[in-house]
Amino acid sequence: MASVNAPRGMRDFLPSDKARRERVLSVIRERYRAHGFDEIETPVMEEYGRLHAGIGGDNEKLAFNVLRRGLDAEAIRAAAEDPAALTDLGLRYDLTVPLARFYATHRAELPGVFRSVQIAPVWRAERPQKGRYRQFMQCDIDIIGDDSARAEAELIVASLDTLDALRLEGATVRINDRRALDAMLDVFGFAPDERPGVLITIDKLDKIGPAGVAAELRERGASASAVDAFEQFLGRAPGGEGPFGEAQIRASLPEGVGDVVIAHLLGIGEAVAAARGEAVPPLVFDPFLVRGMGYYTGTIFELAHPSVTYSLGGGGRYDGMIGRFLGQDVPAVGFSIGFERIVDLVALADSDAAPAVVLVHDRDVAVAELVALKAALVAEGSRVRLEKRTKNLKGLLARASADGYSAFATVAAGTTRSDLELKPLG
Template sequence: MASVNPPRGMRDFLPADKARRERVLAVIRERYRAHGFDEIETPVMEEYARLHAGLGGDNEKLAYNVLKRGLDADAIRSGADDPASLTDLGLRYDLTVPLARFYASNRGQLPAVFRSIQIAPVWRAERPQKGRYRQFVQCDIDIIGDASPRAESELAVATLDTLDALGLEGGSIRINDRRILDWMLDRFGFAASERPGVLITIDKLDKIGPGGVAAELRERAATATAVDAFETFLGRPMTLEHRPFGEGQIRAALPDGAPDDVVADLAGIGAAVSAARGDDVPLVFDPFLVRGMGYYTGTIFELAHPSVDYSLGGGGRYDGMIGRFLGQDAPAVGFSIGFERIVDLVRAADDSGVPAVVLVHDRDVPWEELLALKSALISDGSRVRLEQRTKNLKALLDRAGSDGYTSFATVSAGATPDDLELKPLA
């Protein structure tokens, strides 16, 4: 017999868990919409060629592909060495590639600057482990059509506001720019051909430290003089002087001569976020923030919170992607909240304010009377569940309480709504 468990890396959700997730999603949607973003929906599948166009980085290797219809055994055997010839569709592995296709298809019906919300599941053939699933929900906001740092500022403010609304105050955003990374690697002397591998190693800086990064770069046979220059830079003496986010902090973290236009863009994002938030700028410049997606062309960022040592989301500017579908450039930048990580941090309280009542009845109460009572309470704005009395009433009420019900009443034959004595489930 087939297993009754869900596929590895995928999950069932009991009613209480599902209700909790929907409450968190409702807050996220409400905050995003309050900031002027509009929700769209795209299909769960895209064409194979689009998902494997070199835009998705390592995620392309994790895509679930769908076999073409009508293939016989001979066709499958003949295509064994070329899996792409056997498939024409695949499950989306993120929401950015579908958004780029959506915009290219529907741009005539969209505003010049389009602010998008996408909240939906995606699928990746990950190795299942704690906190890493094969099906998970992404919560994305994107701005298409604005090439200026205003877009990054708007995304940062909306994301931090959403985190606050979820009760996770104190969040911050690590920020960098791919142009800064390219400039630094060029300054140190790394050849263009070796930079993708160098960035993979630099991305491990937080885990293995400067010495570990330098050692791994030498194992990769990266340009020796460039590794030496990079290691010297990482070991330079640093003052403990506090600098608020801005041009001074950014330049202090970089080699001399950083490009003025990129520094100005980053400092401008900080000034705008500070003006909107009215407090110390919750941005941290990190010159070695990499993020693995190959389509990023400018600003990149990650969402952090002091309660955990991992990121709660991230994003960046991907000005080149939409042009691959559209045939002309369209600036774009996005920010994704890691829903599966955030939902575990949010308090479970049900703040919906809707009365939730369990009507416990004996077997002999006529069904028409129970439905009439239930309908009357629902008309008054309550959520109502009917439960036949069991020997273990406490277990029944405990289960109802875990499902979000707040009160109960026992029902006898002939009872009216005025006869009900509601008691709290707490």
């Protein structure tokens, strides 16, 4: 018998799961809208050349590509050695590349500083495993046209506010700057052409530790003197502990990192603290935070919560991406909440939902009577489901309760609206 399961790495959602996801999404939308972000929508597909233009990092390797229309077997064989000749479109693997294309298309119609929200599914040809799906929801906010610390601060404040509204208080943001990373690698003596590989290894610091990082750098063939200097720096006495601030940032970095980057980070922290009404911002400077996307040009950050060991979102500044479409650079920075990760952590009561009623009717009740009763309750603002009485009434009501219904009433022939006696479920 053929499988009737959803495709590997993709999921069905039962009504109760879908309702819970929509409640979380409604909070995210409301909070971001309150912070001045306007929602946009882009197509699920983009042109192949845009998705594979070298601006999507490793995600480009995970793109689902769409065959050109009208190809026959002979054409497919002829182009077998050139996949690009077979495809002209692809499913989006993130929302950032489509946003860059969107802005390039509609720049004349948008404000000078554009604050966008995109909440939509994306597709990646991942190897399916726990927590990794081939189709998943992304929730992105971006600010285009502002190169100041204000943009990062707005993104961070809006995202922390959103987590608070989802009752995930106590979140912090790990923050770094790719320019600080580059300066640090320069101080240690790593050559420019070996830095991409070095950053990949540094990104494993939390998993394999300083000794593991140093060993892997040597295996990669990185400059021996640079690896020695980096290993010595990692083995120094801890100096970057304490609350976020200039002293903590400088103590976390080797001497020689420019003041401009530090000033930018401090400006973000000052703005976030002021907005949150806190003496110290909920930021943690992490000099070894890398984030894998090659398009980041400045500030990078990740959202952390004490209830889990993994990040709940992240983002950064990508000032060079839009210029690939426009021919001139436009500053841009974005933050993405990991919806699939947070939705399982959130327990939001559906307190604002309309009353949900199940009408359990006898077999002999006329269809016209049932539909009229249902219409009367719907007109009063209730959500209504009709169910024929079964021998296992307890099981029927348990299923209705699991689907989010809060009350029920029994209906016999001749029952009117005034006769209905609503009883609580659960």
